[in-house]
Amino acid sequence: MLILGLQGSPRKKGNTNYLLSTFMTAAEKFGARTHVIDVTQKKIIPCKEYTVCEKKGYCPIEDDVKDEIYPLLREAELVVLATPIFFYNMTAQLKAVVDRCQTFWARKYKLKLKDPGANMRRGFLLAVGATKGKNLFEGLNLTTQYFFDAIWAKFGDSLTYRGIEGPKDMAAHTTVKKEVEEAVERLLTPFQGRKKVLFACRENACRSQMASAFAQFLAGDKIDVSNGGSEPAEKINPDMVKVMHEKGIDMAFRSPRSIEEAIANDTPELIITMGCGEQCPVVPGAKITDWDLPDPAGKSIDFMRDIRDEVEKKIVNLISEIK
Numbered sequence: 001m002l003i004l005g006l007q008g009s010p011r012k013k014g015n016t017n018y019l020l021s022t023f024m025t026a027a028e029k030f031g032a033r034t035h036v037i038d039v040t041q042k043k044i045i046p047c048k049e050y051t052v053c054e055k056k057g058y059c060p061i062e063d064d065v066k067d068e069i070y071p072l073l074r075e076a077e078l079v080v081l082a083t084p085i086f087f088y089n090m091t092a093q094l095k096a097v098v099d100r101c102q103t104f105w106a107r108k109y110k111l112k113l114k115d116p117g118a119n120m121r122r123g124f125l126l127a128v129g130a131t132k133g134k135n136l137f138e139g140l141n142l143t144t145q146y147f148f149d150a151i152w153a154k155f156g157d158s159l160t161y162r163g164i165e166g167p168k169d170m171a172a173h174t175t176v177k178k179e180v181e182e183a184v185e186r187l188l189t190p191f192q193g194r195k196k197v198l199f200a201c202r203e204n205a206c207r208s209q210m211a212s213a214f215a216q217f218l219a220g221d222k223i224d225v226s227n228g229g230s231e232p233a234e235k236i237n238p239d240m241v242k243v244m245h246e247k248g249i250d251m252a253f254r255s256p257r258s259i260e261e262a263i264a265n266d267t268p269e270l271i272i273t274m275g276c277g278e279q280c281p282v283v284p285g286a287k288i289t290d291w292d293l294p295d296p297a298g299k300s301i302d303f304m305r306d307i308r309d310e311v312e313k314k315i316v317n318l319i320s321e322i323k
């Protein structure tokens, strides 16, 4: 599983960095793959309110949000927001990322598309502030709640610390490490012991993308899903995206990847190939099943629809066998 951390403090060796790295170290011990983005070091252009996202579902601004952060937010199963309190909310750098996620909000509420990860993703908040008032985290909690809703993450948990001001205050806290470890265990236990399934086809542009999206969407956090191709294409197939949108499933921000890349971090227990013949991957210890589906690339859109429906049926069966 992938855990994405968004680090919002401009102080390099400060409290937020300490909190988030303690969280990620504990998560790695649990077998998770972690990725931290220090948003203060990225090229992030604040939302310009062009409202293209609300009409067309994408943001025309070219920066690291578009190239790096959007795809990772879609891939992550757990998103951790980490920030100091600056005037009763998150830092401006992190808020700029949140505002750019209006694109996700628009795809969800205007275009009525569902993220395949909708039923599995969780959101978690880590925050620190110098003062001790009752309302210290209220503004931040509200912003975080609506951010997690836009990115299809269930927000039920947080760790927030008052009276933390000097850069080493958090590290000197006597119970923080234990509290972070307990939170990680709470969050990651439901993801333990899931069957790891890799969907593979030649280009990773149509069949294995559809299978992976249906499996994620329909099985929620019950299956650990990945996908790859023996000869990955440059981008996913636009007709495939279209026919999945007809089913309300959002395929945005996904790109083909190689089978090697897909298995680099985790070995699947089951590999489902889509009919790739001799190019089928061999992974020691993994069972291989071939669904023998014809490649819809370059065929009519109706053919793509037929393959989509066939894939969906097979995924429903697979889930009932695995559960």
Ligand SMILES: Cc1cc2nc3c(=O)[nH]c(=O)nc-3n(C[C@H](O)[C@H](O)[C@H](O)COP(=O)(O)O)c2cc1C
Binding pocket: 009, 010, 011, 013, 014, 015, 016, 017, 083, 084, 085, 086, 087, 088, 089, 128, 129, 130, 131, 132, 136, 164, 165, 166, 167
């Ligand atoms: C611009 C700015 C605004 C701040 N606003 C607040 C605030 O509203 N309430 C508060 O309790 N602390 C506030 N602080 C203090 C920080 O939240 C606190 O020092 C925190 O520990 C910094 O965490 P860091 O080391 O991760 O950057 C503010 C600090 C700065 C620089």
